Amino acid sequence: MAERPEDVGAKLEQELRRGVIVLAALSQLRTQQYGYSLRQALAERGLVIEEGTLYPLLRRLEGQGLLASEWRIEDGPPRRYYTLSPQGEAMLASLAQSWRNMAGIVEGLIGEGKAGDEQPKKRKATP
Amino acid sequence: MAERPEDVGAKLEQELRRGVIVLAALSQLRTQQYGYSLRQALAERGLVIEEGTLYPLLRRLEGQGLLASEWRIEDGPPRRYYTLSPQGEAMLASLAQSWRNMAGIVEGLIGEGKAGDEQPKKRKATP
DNA sequence: CACTATACATAGTATCACACAGTATGTTCG
């Protein structure tokens, strides 16, 4: 079965989003949030994450010690509020660093070749 | 079992790399390359991809019609050379666009909160 | 009360990077 190109594109874009999700979530949890509000905050900024993705993610990150959570009751229904733990902050800093590094590499990759356009280096047969 | 933080970090970084791999490979295949040389080219630019990842990836991308390949014999052992197909070029352009969009979002996310630091918007109870 | 938005949770599926192992062909050097 030949896959439709728009499916392929969607899948690749999803993969692109995938690696970023954790970083995005952590970055927003510098201020305390509950899951639903976090999801909306991210969506507002252009990053849509499904509920079935976000909630398990938050539990996972908490299990890894990057987040701390507590139930709280205020206006509406009980909500589970999350914040960065100290390790979470450290991880966020580290991840942000990795991201910037990665972004630099990718920028270089997709930028080059427009001009330049050198051919692939042939493995030297007789040095 | 508590996961060691460096494992967690490594895994997250890997996830970060994951989404980028296809884009990186496509970007380099604007010039014809074989698998091994592609791997080296990417490694030189700071993106290390395992063989067990890259080779299947190339076959997959070819299966999706994004790449064209041919065996060729020159100096050394037979090598399978890959290049972008027209659809591959289109996909590369599209993905690069997605990437830039994503990069902008992430940049905004990790940049904000340093200053600013507004508290989480409370869902208005009475709209 | 029915209906919608909010809020969280879980089971099941599919995808995919990587580890690991294997095959085979150069190249180098004692």
Next chain:
DNA sequence: CGAACATACTGTGTGATACTATGTATAGTG
């Protein structure tokens, strides 16, 4: 020559995880 190493590709198995779909419950609204 032949042992060791780099090159070049292939294949299997596994673990992690994003998403779909579905379920539960509460709060506000007509």
